[in-house]
Amino acid sequence: xxxxxxxxxxxxxxxxxxxxxxxxxxxxxxxxxxxxxxxxxxxxxxxxxxxxxxxxxxxxxxxxxxxxxxxxxxxxxxxxxxxxxxxxxxxxxxxxxxxxxxxxxxxxxxxxxxxxxxxxxxxxxxxxxxxxxxxxxxxxxxxxxxxxxxxxxxxxxxxxxxxxxxxxxxxxxxxxxxxxxxxxxxxxxxxxxxxxxxxxxxxxxxxxxxxxxxxxxxxxxxxxxxxxxxxxxxxxxxxxxxxxxxxxxxxxxxxxxxxxxxxxxxxxxxxxxxxxxxxxxxxxxxxxxxxxxxxxxxxxxxxxxxxxxxxxxxxxxxxxxxxxxxxxxxxxxxxxxxxxx
Amino acid sequence: xxxxxxxxxxxxxxxxxxxxxxxxxxxxxxxxxxxxxxxxxxxxxxxxxxxxxxxxxxxxxxxxxxxxxxxxxxxxxxxxxxxxxxxxxxxxxxxxxxxxxxxxxxxxxxxxxxxxxxxxxxxxxxxxxxxxxxxxxxxxxxxxxxxxxxxxxxxxxxxxxxxxxxxxxxxxxxxxxxxxxxxxxxxxxxxxxxxxxxxxxxxxxxxxxxxxxxxxxxxxxxxxxxxxxxxxxxxxxxxxxxxxxxxxxxxxxxxxxxxxxxxxxxxxxxxxxxxxxxxxxxxxxxxxxxxxxxxxxxxxxxxxxxxxxxxxxxxxxxxxxxxxxxxxxxxxxxxxxxxxx
Numbered sequence: 001x002x003x004x005x006x007x008x009x010x011x012x013x014x015x016x017x018x019x020x021x022x023x024x025x026x027x028x029x030x031x032x033x034x035x036x037x038x039x040x041x042x043x044x045x046x047x048x049x050x051x052x053x054x055x056x057x058x059x060x061x062x063x064x065x066x067x068x069x070x071x072x073x074x075x076x077x078x079x080x081x082x083x084x085x086x087x088x089x090x091x092x093x094x095x096x097x098x099x100x101x102x103x104x105x106x107x108x109x110x111x112x113x114x115x116x117x118x119x120x121x122x123x124x125x126x127x128x129x130x131x132x133x134x135x136x137x138x139x140x141x142x143x144x145x146x147x148x149x150x151x152x153x154x155x156x157x158x159x160x161x162x163x164x165x166x167x168x169x170x171x172x173x174x175x176x177x178x179x180x181x182x183x184x185x186x187x188x189x190x191x192x193x194x195x196x197x198x199x200x201x202x203x204x205x206x207x208x209x210x211x212x213x214x215x216x217x218x219x220x221x222x223x224x225x226x227x228x229x230x231x232x233x234x235x236x237x238x239x240x241x242x243x244x245x246x247x248x249x250x251x252x253x254x255x256x257x258x259x260x261x262x263x264x265x266x267x268x269x270x271x272x273x274x275x276x277x278x279x280x281x282x283x284x285x286x287x288x289x290x291x292x293x294x295x296x297x298x299x300x301x302x303x304x305x306x307x308x309x310x311x312x313x314x315x316x317x318x319x320x321x322x323x324x325x326x327x328x329x330x331x332x333x334x335x336x337x338x339x340x341x
Numbered sequence: 342x343x344x345x346x347x348x349x350x351x352x353x354x355x356x357x358x359x360x361x362x363x364x365x366x367x368x369x370x371x372x373x374x375x376x377x378x379x380x381x382x383x384x385x386x387x388x389x390x391x392x393x394x395x396x397x398x399x400x401x402x403x404x405x406x407x408x409x410x411x412x413x414x415x416x417x418x419x420x421x422x423x424x425x426x427x428x429x430x431x432x433x434x435x436x437x438x439x440x441x442x443x444x445x446x447x448x449x450x451x452x453x454x455x456x457x458x459x460x461x462x463x464x465x466x467x468x469x470x471x472x473x474x475x476x477x478x479x480x481x482x483x484x485x486x487x488x489x490x491x492x493x494x495x496x497x498x499x500x501x502x503x504x505x506x507x508x509x510x511x512x513x514x515x516x517x518x519x520x521x522x523x524x525x526x527x528x529x530x531x532x533x534x535x536x537x538x539x540x541x542x543x544x545x546x547x548x549x550x551x552x553x554x555x556x557x558x559x560x561x562x563x564x565x566x567x568x569x570x571x572x573x574x575x576x577x578x579x580x581x582x583x584x585x586x587x588x589x590x591x592x593x594x595x596x597x598x599x600x601x602x603x604x605x606x607x608x609x610x611x612x613x614x615x616x617x618x619x620x621x622x623x624x625x626x627x628x629x630x631x632x633x634x635x636x637x638x639x640x641x642x643x644x645x646x647x648x649x650x651x652x653x654x655x656x657x658x659x660x661x662x663x664x665x666x667x668x669x670x671x672x673x674x675x676x677x678x679x680x681x682x
Contacts, residue, residue: 080460119422119597186455187528256460
């Protein structure tokens with residue numbers, strides 16, 4: 001089943017069920033007005049949404065209208081939790097190698113995870129608005145899941161059962177602010193502005209064979225200024241599955257329905273700078289920092305700049321037949337000029 | 342005006358207006374069913390709530406019932422943001438001194454702040470449920486504010502105007518998990534389980550002269566196992582006002598209505614271990630870690646243990662006449678045995 005949230009309807013938008021081909025959608029005010037409301041009472045509401053989904057796919061839904069990515073907020077326009085892991089250790093290994101440090105052995109057993117802000121995500125087609133280019137704006141293309149209620153101390157097996165939805169995310173980072181923030185020891189805080197999620201969130205069953213062992217085994221397609229930039233397979237080199245990440249988040253506390261847990265920047269192990277870009281036959285990157293790390297390792301200093309005003313980032317994922325699964329995140333970097341809403 | 346949320350009514354509970362003396366309350370389903378709904382549309386809803394508040398205080402409210410702390414959830418049972426500062430630098434100075442380190446000069450200009458989990462706070466009379474005493478359970482008695490919408494880059498003056506409500510919080514920490522978490526560099530994550538907030542949240546005007554320059558200038562009363570443990574003045578030695586903390590949180594992103602920003606553990610500068618406890622004439626402490634830091638500095642090692650199962654923590658604040666302003670947080674440490682709800 002595929003779900004989205006239209007911006008119309010207030011801070012939480014309007015929940016719609018979306019057809020598999022992303023062509024039509026239908027609001028379901030008599031079932032659930034918002035995605036959070038559906039998640040709050042998932043066991044009774046999901047089967048009703050599934051019925052609408054089947055009607056939509058058959059072209060028989062009573063109130064179907066055209067579905068447009070442009071009208072979407074993030075599936076949860078605001079959420080009660082957004083915690084992001086760093087499950088692709090290759091990314092961490094590159095970070096460390098670029099600064100001449102080792103990856104601590106514990107990093108291979110114990111996931112990195114930070115608590116992100118979740119009070120107001122931007123929509124998948126909204127700009128990345130910042131007050132200064134000097135902050136070092138970077139994309140981070142990732143996969144994320146939305147959970148139901150998870151008890152404290154849940155096992156990975158229990159956590160796997162609590163995964164309700166899967167979506168994509170651009171976890172924007174302000175790279176030039178990160179060193180000072182991390183030095184303070186309290187996490188990324190000011191260096192992580194509002195993230196954007198894919199227009200559509202899908203249930204794991206919708207992914208078929210591509211959802212294996214709580215990993216999404218398909219290439220993530222990242223486009224930078226209309227040129228291919230990354231297509232790493234999100235199922236490769238993921239050191240911790242989503243089941244493990246959710247269990248990690250729940251080790252010392254309950255997670256409430258609607259919690260979003262992210263994978264961290266998708267990153268596949270590759271040879272070196274020359275062969276890693278898509279132009280040179282590699283699978284490319286999901287963030288600019290990674291190119292800069294390769295450049296630092298091989299050339300002594302980064303050459304590629306972070307995002308500038310006017311730069312565009314597109315993130316999506318295609319199924320085996322080339323059809324978009326989640327719709328596309330497509331954002332332009334702009335100067336912030338006051339409230340977006 | 343004083344507001345609270347009764348547990349009855351689902352995940353977000355039921356908003357009630359509470360009389361100044363905390364004796365009666367009234368639900369306001371025709372104005373706003375939940376506190377978040379009131380915050381989402383504050384300018385139009387607050388005046389209506391204020392009218393009910395005045396009727397309650399005059400004993401003329403039509404549907405007043407008894408108000409009981411025991412029936413309360415945290416004012417926001419779940420929130421879209423909980424970010425906690427560390428505004429009492431004395432606390433940071435003690436931490437550093439105990440491990441023989443200096444406080445970096447920047448800490449006096451740039452607030453420490455971490456992003457906390459906000460998906461499911463526990464109620465003010467709910468237990469502190471943990472899976473192991475070995476986690477090093479500690480209280481942290483603090484003050485927190487709830488904001489309206491705040492634009493990115495807001496000045497402290499703008500931020501001050503966006504403070505809607507003030508409340509108390511017990512920001513429980515798992516001290517023995519903190520070193521390993523901070524070493525990973527991604528923040529406190531697993532070392533911060535669910536916080537509990539005071540039964541009642543109040544508008545700043547309700548605090549009269551005690552709300553000065555966006556600081557709450559009254560002693561915080563902390564009781565541990567029925568004995569006085571702390572009574573530091575929350576207005577003293579606060580290096581960053583709430584206006585500054587909110588502006589810090591908004592530097593690189595908008596804050597949405599209902600964001601909670603905390604002060605960090607309240608801590609007054611005192612002489613040394615002997616004179617700092619209430620029994621010896623000091624103002625005591627708002628967390629056990631602080632006693633242990635004094636012990637480490639003066640005796641080489643901590644003597645006081647963290648909280649054990651059965652220990653109780655009570656946090657409240659009294660006005661000039663000795664009346665409770667926010668009601669009391671009163672929690673017992675217990676072993677977690679499954680979902681609380």
